[in-house]
Amino acid sequence: MTIYETIKAAVPVRQAAEHYGLRVNRNGMACCPFHNDRNPSLKLNEEYFYCFGCGAKGDVIDFVARLFDLSNYEAAQRLAADFGISTEPGQAVAVPHKTKRPHIRQFREDEMLCFRVLTDYLHLLEDWKVRYAPRTPEDKLDDRFVEACQMLDHMEYLADILTVGTLEERGAVVDGMMKEGKIAFLQDYVARKKKEVLPHEQRSSTEPIR
Ligand SMILES: [Zn+2]
Known part of the structure; x- marks a missing residue:
């Protein structure tokens, strides 16, 4: 064979x-x-x-x-x-190293990044919606509460698509988020805001925040 x-x-x-x-x-x-x-x-x-x-x-x-x-x-x-298939007994299988990344790999990396940042932001918004909700009708609305009310639905919708959407739908969301550094901006924004909420916790800005 x-x-x-x-x-x-x-x-x-x-x-x-x-x-x-x-x-x-x-x-x-x-x-x-x-x-x-x-x-x-x-x-x-x-x-x-x-x-x-x-x-x-x-x-x-x-x-x-x-x-x-x-x-x-x-x-x-x-x-x-x-797939762990032995082809020539006694001889190691050498996989050629390619520097050129197949675009499907790149897409999956982008998609994972988008999903991570999106869910981070979503969790932050969910927290804000409760934490900064007005206690009395006279309270001035907190900006974070307002942002949560405005953004939650849309962010949930995007996260849903990345979870259960077709390849085409997911591609459209990822393209939109990767455009013009949007994702980096959002990642940075969420990291900064998280620190405001939890000032006493030590966090590395390069690590995903949960
Ligand atoms: Zn074809």
């Missing part, structure tokens, strides 16, 4: 796609990573994939080679490493 045959027999295309971050629905369809796909048009079977949008097709080796910009041999080695 060649390395290709071994890999193809061991790893269904669909499983590889899911492993590398694609969301595959019940019908075996996913948004195609090889073109700007708005609705799932990539069909994934055990043995092959086919895109009804851009015509991309092939087996699991082709899929991974294309996804990560690798040669077929490199793709096979990567699959062997990631």
